[in-house]
Amino acid sequence: MTTYQWAVIGAGPAGIATVGKLIDEGIPPREIAWIDPQFNVGDFGTIWRNVPSNTTVKLFLKFLHASPAFAYQTCPHDFALNQANPDETCVLERMAEPLRWVTEHLQKQVQAFYSVAEELAMTNRHWQVQLKNNKITAKNVVLAIGAEPETLYYPTLSIIPLQDAMDKLNIQHHINKEDTIAVFGSSHSAILVLRNLIETHANRIINFYRSPLRYAVYLKEWILFDDTGLKGSTAKWARDYLDGTLPPQLERVYSNDENIEHYLPQCNKVVYAVGFKRRLLPSIKNIGHLNYIEQCGIIAPGLFGVGIAFPEAKYNPIGVLEHRVGLWKFMDYLQRVVPIWLHYPA
Numbered sequence: 593m594t595t596y597q598w599a600v601i602g603a604g605p606a607g608i609a610t611v612g613k614l615i616d617e618g619i620p621p622r623e624i625a626w627i628d629p630q631f632n633v634g635d636f637g638t639i640w641r642n643v644p645s646n647t648t649v650k651l652f653l654k655f656l657h658a659s660p661a662f663a664y665q666t667c668p669h670d671f672a673l674n675q676a677n678p679d680e681t682c683v684l685e686r687m688a689e690p691l692r693w694v695t696e697h698l699q700k701q702v703q704a705f706y707s708v709a710e711e712l713a714m715t716n717r718h719w720q721v722q723l724k725n726n727k728i729t730a731k732n733v734v735l736a737i738g739a740e741p742e743t744l745y746y747p748t749l750s751i752i753p754l755q756d757a758m759d760k761l762n763i764q765h766h767i768n769k770e771d772t773i774a775v776f777g778s779s780h781s782a783i784l785v786l787r788n789l790i791e792t793h794a795n796r797i798i799n800f801y802r803s804p805l806r807y808a809v810y811l812k813e814w815i816l817f818d819d820t821g822l823k824g825s826t827a828k829w830a831r832d833y834l835d836g837t838l839p840p841q842l843e844r845v846y847s848n849d850e851n852i853e854h855y856l857p858q859c860n861k862v863v864y865a866v867g868f869k870r871r872l873l874p875s876i877k878n879i880g881h882l883n884y885i886e887q888c889g890i891i892a893p894g895l896f897g898v899g900i901a902f903p904e905a906k907y908n909p910i911g912v913l914e915h916r917v918g919l920w921k922f923m924d925y926l927q928r929v930v931p932i933w934l935h936y937p938a
């Protein structure tokens with residue numbers, strides 16, 4: 593059986609950046625195994641593709657040019673992203689298109705496995721990676737497995753999946769004239785859902801929130817609330833419609849027991865926009881509780897994590913700890929941690 597130097601599990605933006613950075617650091621591409629069931633840019637390129645971005649075109653282009661292994665300057669296609677205004681945001685699909693090209697470009701060099709990694713086990717200082725119908729061995733493994741929306745449990749309500757509620761076209765298939773829709777949350781995703789519901793003329797919406805709205809502020813050297821604040825067109829919509837007089841079909845109530853008891857029975861459908869949790873891991877033999885070091889992604893000897901499932905934690909200039917999630921942030925982080933990973937022994 594071939595023993596790979598590295599196995600990268602997941603081909604979303606974080607997996608793509610990891611493969612690129614490993615090659616940039618001198619790992620021969622043939623010694624990298626790359627595992628994903630679809631190789632279609634992860635959730636970014638599939639379920640979220642019609643969602644407006646919260647980062648600018650400029651940052652997406654910076655990501656595409658940051659890894660020499662991507663060879664983006666040799667790409668023969670002139671994607672719409674290249675022509676877009678660098679200071680504006682765009683739908684995620686605009687960035688997914690070039691990322692699909694980068695994925696294909698990297699797949700030609702590394703060993704790609706269209707499969708799911710089900711189990712990891714360490715033997716003789718090597719990781720055995722059990723795939724659905726295959727087994728590979730690698731000295732080091734990177735988990736770039738992504739995250740899923742969190743949910744709450746109110747069984748009397750029918751759930752509108754977050755991925756549909758955040759998509760202006762799909763949400764229409766879920767709403768009827770007489771619906772009263774509960775929306776839990778007040779983050780970027782929740783506000784986008786409120787906007788979509790109002791713009792598709794939903795009858796009545798009740799937003800259960802825990803925190804006040806928080807806006808990202810672009811300062812000279814850094815962005816306040818970069819990871820948690822409202823940005824772009826969603827921030828503008830929130831200022832126009834939520835900070836002033838609410839649209840007549842929308843009520844916003846603090847999410848406590850009393851309000852839930854009073855308002856929830858008036859609703860028949862619900863959208864949970866209450867955050868994301870790490871996707872289920874492959875089972876890992878002989879490692880009990882799984883922790884990662886939030887400043888460098890080390891999980892265990894020869895086992896590392898990156899992306900939305902294992903984000904970097906970093907203090908911003910005013911001392912607030914933030915978990916850095918976003919394409920450019922993954923790339924910037926990998927540029928610093930891959931050289932460390934190369935020296936961390938399995």
Ligand SMILES: Cc1cc2nc3c(=O)[nH]c(=O)nc-3n(C[C@H](O)[C@H](O)[C@H](O)COP(=O)(O)OP(=O)(O)OC[C@H]3O[C@@H](n4cnc5c(N)ncnc54)[C@H](O)[C@@H]3O)c2cc1C
Nearest residue numbers: 602604605606634635636645646708709738899900918919
């Ligand atoms: C709604 C939304 C909007 C966002 N907008 C932006 C934005 O505008 N700009 C920005 O920079 N960031 C944005 N982000 C943040 C972030 O960039 C994305 O979440 C991004 O998709 C995270 O990339 P990832 O590679 O970590 O995870 P994913 O994109 O989820 O990819 C994970 C991949 O791993 C695969 N996988 C999982 N388990 C296994 C397994 N056991 N074996 C094999 N494969 C496996 C999955 O099938 C998937 O292909 C957004 C996030 C969300 C949720």
